Amino acid sequence: MTMLEDSPAQSTGSTAQDSSTETKPRPKARRPFRWVLRGVVLAIIGWATGVALAIAIRGGSPTDEIVVIVAYVFALIGWLAGVGGIEAFGRQWIGKKPQVNTDPSWGRYFGFSIDHKVIGIQYGVTLIAVLLIGGLAAMIMRIELASPGVGVVDLDDFNKIVSMHGILMVAVAVAGVLGAFGNYVVPIQVGAQDMAFPRINALAFWLLPPVAVGLLGAPLLGSFNAGWTAYAPLSVVNESGQILFNMAIITFGLVSILGAINIIVTVITMRAKGLTWGRLPIFTWAAFSTSLLAFTVTQFFAGALVLVTMDRVVGTSFFAPEVGTSLLYQHIFWFYSHPAVYIMVIPGFGVILELTTTFARKPLFAYKAVVAAFLGIVGLSVVVWAHHMFTSGMADFLHGPFMILTEAISIPTGIIFLSMIGTLWQGALWFRTPLVMAFGWLFNFLIGGITGIFLADIATDIHLHDTYFVVAHFHYTIVGGAIFALLAASFYWFPKITGRMYNEKLGTLFAIWVTVAFNLTFIPLFWAGMNGMNRRIGDYPDAYAGANRFASFAALILGASFLLFVWNMLYSAIRGPKAGPNPWNARTLEWLISSPPPTHNFVKEPVVVGAPYDYGVEGSVHAYFKDPDPAAPPEPTTEDVSAEVQDEALAESQEEVS
Amino acid sequence: MRRSWVPVAVLWLGYTVLMMWAVAQFNWLPEQWAIEAEVVDEAMVLLQYLGAPVMALVLAVMTWALIAWRSNGANRPDGPPQRDNRTVLTTWLIVTSALAIFVVINPGFVGLAEIRGEPSADYVIEVEAAQFFWKVTYPNGTESFDELVVPSERRVRYDVTSVDVNHSFWIPAFRIKIDAVAGLTTQAFATAEHEGGIDDDINLRIQCAELCGAGHASMAMPVRVVSDQEFNEYIETLGEGE
Numbered sequence: 083m084t085m086l087e088d089s090p091a092q093s094t095g096s097t098a099q100d101s102s103t104e105t106k107p108r109p110k111a112r113r114p115f116r117w118v119l120r121g122v123v124l125a126i127i128g129w130a131t132g133v134a135l136a137i138a139i140r141g142g143s144p145t146d147e148i149v150v151i152v153a154y155v156f157a158l159i160g161w162l163a164g165v166g167g168i169e170a171f172g173r174q175w176i177g178k179k180p181q182v183n184t185d186p187s188w189g190r191y192f193g194f195s196i197d198h199k200v201i202g203i204q205y206g207v208t209l210i211a212v213l214l215i216g217g218l219a220a221m222i223m224r225i226e227l228a229s230p231g232v233g234v235v236d237l238d239d240f241n242k243i244v245s246m247h248g249i250l251m252v253a254v255a256v257a258g259v260l261g262a263f264g265n266y267v268v269p270i271q272v273g274a275q276d277m278a279f280p281r282i283n284a285l286a287f288w289l290l291p292p293v294a295v296g297l298l299g300a301p302l303l304g305s306f307n308a309g310w311t312a313y314a315p316l317s318v319v320n321e322s323g324q325i326l327f328n329m330a331i332i333t334f335g336l337v338s339i340l341g342a343i344n345i346i347v348t349v350i351t352m353r354a355k356g357l358t359w360g361r362l363p364i365f366t367w368a369a370f371s372t373s374l375l376a377f378t379v380t381q382f383f384a385g386a387l388v389l390v391t392m393d394r395v396v397g398t399s400f401f402a403p404e405v406g407t408s409l410l411y412q413h414i415f416w417f418y419s420h421p422a423v424y425i426m427v428i429p430g431f432g433v434i435l436e437l438t439t440t441f442a443r444k445p446l447f448a449y450k451a452v453v454a455a456f457l458g459i460v461g462l463s464v465v466v467w468a469h470h471m472f473t474s475g476m477a478d479f480l481h482g483p484f485m486i487l488t489e490a491i492s493i494p495t496g497i498i499f500l501s502m503i504g505t506l507w508q509g510a511l512w513f514r515t516p517l518v519m520a521f522g523w524l525f526n527f528l529i530g531g532i533t534g535i536f537l538a539d540i541a542t543d544i545h546l547h548d549t550y551f552v553v554a555h556f557h558y559t560i561v562g563g564a565i566f567a568l569l570a571a572s573f574y575w576f577p578k579i580t581g582r583m584y585n586e587k588l589g590t591l592f593a594i595w596v597t598v599a600f601n602l603t604f605i606p607l608f609w610a611g612m613n614g615m616n617r618r619i620g621d622y623p624d625a626y627a628g629a630n631r632f633a634s635f636a637a638l639i640l641g642a643s644f645l646l647f648v649w650n651m652l653y654s655a656i657r658g659p660k661a662g663p664n665p666w667n668a669r670t671l672e673w674l675i676s677s678p679p680p681t682h683n684f685v686k687e688p689v690v691v692g693a694p695y696d697y698g699v700e701g702s703v704h705a706y707f708k709d710p711d712p713a714a715p716p717e718p719t720t721e722d723v724s725a726e727v728q729d730e731a732l733a734e735s736q737e738e739v740s
Numbered sequence: 741m742r743r744s745w746v747p748v749a750v751l752w753l754g755y756t757v758l759m760m761w762a763v764a765q766f767n768w769l770p771e772q773w774a775i776e777a778e779v780v781d782e783a784m785v786l787l788q789y790l791g792a793p794v795m796a797l798v799l800a801v802m803t804w805a806l807i808a809w810r811s812n813g814a815n816r817p818d819g820p821p822q823r824d825n826r827t828v829l830t831t832w833l834i835v836t837s838a839l840a841i842f843v844v845i846n847p848g849f850v851g852l853a854e855i856r857g858e859p860s861a862d863y864v865i866e867v868e869a870a871q872f873f874w875k876v877t878y879p880n881g882t883e884s885f886d887e888l889v890v891p892s893e894r895r896v897r898y899d900v901t902s903v904d905v906n907h908s909f910w911i912p913a914f915r916i917k918i919d920a921v922a923g924l925t926t927q928a929f930a931t932a933e934h935e936g937g938i939d940d941d942i943n944l945r946i947q948c949a950e951l952c953g954a955g956h957a958s959m960a961m962p963v964r965v966v967s968d969q970e971f972n973e974y975i976e977t978l979g980e981g982e
Contacts, residue, residue: 238954309951315922316905316953403904406923443811444819448829473908473917473949475900475926478856485848489840496836503801504828508744509819510811521802528798532791539843541783541851545915548908548949612784613770614912614943619957625942698818 114189121165128160129153145303147325148395154329158292165288166194170281196280201287202266209258212294216250219243221641228634230624240620241307248310249297253334255564256422259429263571264345264369270672271363273354273688278347286340289333296330309618314401314411318393328387335384342373356690363670363694364446368432371456376425379464382418386411412474416467424463426560428456430567431498434520437574438505440668441517443697447504455494462491472540473547481540488538515589519570522597526562530555551611554604577661581677584654588646595643602636669704670694748804755796763788770943774914775931779854783847861897869907869920872955874946882978887962888946891971895931908950911963912943919950938962
C-alpha cells in the first residue's frame, strides 16, 4: 500500500487529473434529435426510392423479396447519410472539411459523434435495450412453455419468437462487451486519445440501429422461423421476413468487422510510450484477441446468408432441398458461429479477470499464460466448428478429428479458471457488486464448461444434441459467460463512465438475485433435455410439465431482476453520489484520469513504466503523466487525427453559434 | 502468511465425495430400451464422475474465498504479490491435458466405435421425413405413417432421408439421433432390448429434433418394440391390409 501513496502518478485524492469533476452547469441540449430525425426521414425516402426503382425496372409489388433488398440498401444509405454521414464523409468528397457532432450536452449521444466514449455509451445503451426486448421474447416463450399444450402463442408463432429471441441475444452477446466497453475502455487503457479510425467507429455504431429495426420489422413480411441459425433449406422456403433477417445480419457483420479493425489497429499502433505487449491490461488483450477472430471469420455467416438470399431471389440452388447440399450451409455457418461463441466470451474473460485482480488486490495470476490462452482459443476456435454437426449426417471419419480438437480447446479455457482461482487465492477480496457478479460468472461458466464436455463427446452428444440440455448448456456459457460479464462490467466501469456511484446495496442484491434466478431457471432444463425434450418447441409431452413449470416460474423472477438493474443504472447515473476518479483504487490508465474522462482522455501524456496489476509489489508504478516540456515546440503526432478533426469541428460549430 | 491449502483441500475432498455420491445415488437419465442407450448412459455417468472433482476444486476455492479471504474498503492492504507459480501452472496443464486425452479415448472413441462402428444389421428400415410427419418402410416394402414397430434383440439399421427441409430422427429411449437431409441417406443403428410402447415410456417415440417449421413440435411418431416373430407377423399383415 505504501508505494501507492508514494508514487507520483497515484490517482487517489487530489493528485488525479480531476479537471472536469468540479460542478459545472450542464450544457443545454439544442434540438438533440435532429440528426436521428433526418436519418429516419432520409431512410424512408431511401426505402421509397428503392421500391420505386426496383418496381420500375422489373415490376412486382413492394413486398417482393428483391424489391425489399433494393429498398433496404437504399434506406440504409439514406439513414447513414442523414444521421451524420453527409457531414462526416460527404463534405470531404467535395473538398470541404469533414464535420462531426460535437454537441457538448447529452444531445451528443443522438448524433454522429466520433468520441469513442460517446460511441461506447451508444453501444451500451442500445444493446441493453435489445437485451431487454430479447428478454421479453424469452418471457413469452417461458409463459407458453409453463404448461403443455398450445397456450398464449401457436406453434409457428412460437418458432418465430424463438428465432427472434435467439438472434437478438446473439447480437447482444457478440457486440455487448466489445461494443460498449471495448470502445470506451480500450483506447484509454492503451493511453490513446481515441480509436485509430474514429469516423469508421461512428459509422459502425450507426449501422447498428438498422440491424435492430430490420430484425424487429421482419414480422411485417411474415417473420423468420428458422432459428437464429437460419439453417437451409428451411431458410430458403420460409416467409419473406427471412430476407430482412439476412440483410440485417449481413449489416451486423459489417458492424463487427469495422469495430474489430478499429480495435486491432488501435492496440497495435496507438499504445502509450512504454506500454509494451507484456504490460497491456488483460481486458485490452481480450478485446484485441476477440477482434482478430471477429475480423477473420465474420464474413462466413454473411457469405452463407448471401447464398441463401440468392437461392430465394434469383433462383440459384445452393441449398435447394433436391440437391442435398444443405450440409454445406451448416459448415459455412458454423465456421463463423462457433468462433462467434468465443467472440462472445473472450471479452467476458477479460472483464472478469480485470476486475478480479482489482478487487482481490493481487497481481493477475499467470498473466502470460492467460494471453497465450486467449491466442490459443482464437487459433483453435476456427477448427472445431463441426462438433455442432455430429448428428448432421456428415462423413463419420470427420467425427474423430473434431472431437479431439474440441476437447483440446478445453485446455486454454482451463487456464482462465486457473488464473481466476490463482488471483483469488489468499487475496484481500473486497466484495463489491462487480466481484459478486464475477463469482456468479465463475459458478455459471463452470457449469457451462463441465456440461460442454458431454456435448463434445460424441457418444453423449448423439443423444443430447438439439435437446434442452444444449439449451441449458449454451445459456450457462453465453449468459453465464458473456452477459454476466457485461453486467459486471457495467457496474465496474459505471463510476468511470458516469462520474457517479451506483447503489451498492441494490447492486449486490441484483447480483445475487440474477445468479440464483438464472440457476433455478436452467438447472431443470438439463434434466428435461436428458429425458427427451427437444429444443425449439412450443408444445411438449406431459412428462416434462413439472420441470418446465418450475423453469418458467424461475424465468419470470429472472426477468424481473433486470428491472432492478435498469433502475439502479438510470437513477444512479443522474442522482448517484460523486464517485471520484478512482473509487476501486485500481491501477490501469482509465482510473488515473478524472471521472468521466476529459474529451481527449489525457490532459498530460501518459507514460507507462510497469506492469498493470502489481498490487502489493513494493514501489511498483504502472504509469505516470509527463509534464509538457515548455521548451519543446508542439509536435503534431500521427495519433491524434481524431482530436484534430474534432477540434476543427468544434471550432466551426462555435463559429456557427456566434 | 495464512495457510489456505489445507481447508481448500478438505473442502475439495468433501465436495468431490458429495458429488460422486449424488451421481451414484440419483439417476437423471431416462429408462434404457436399447443396447446403444446403455453405451450412452455409461458415458454420461463416467463424465459426471470425471467432472465432479474438477467442479469441486473451483467450488472449494470459491467457498473458502467467501469465508476466509474477505476484506473491506478501498484502502485495505494488498494481497500477496504472487504473479505466477510455475509448478501450479505446469501441474494444471498436465492434469487438464490428461483429462482431455482421457475423455477423447473413453468415452469418446470407445463410445463412437460401439454406437457407429459396426455396419452390419439384421434389418433395414427406411425412414422418410417430411413437413410434418414420418414415413417408415419395412424390409418387405410395406409402409406406415402411424407407428414404428421394431423387433427386440435385433440390430436395425435406419436409413433416414427427407423430402423437404432438414429434420432429425431421434428416438430418446434408444439414445440415437441422425439428421434427415433431403438428397442424402444418413444411417443410425439401434438394437432394442425389451418389449414396450409409448404408453410405457414417452421416450419410445420418433421425435423430430431439428427445427423444421410450424409443425416441428408435434412431429412425433410412437415406437413399439415387439418380439422378432411378432415383428415379422406385423409387417406381413401390414402388407395384406394395402
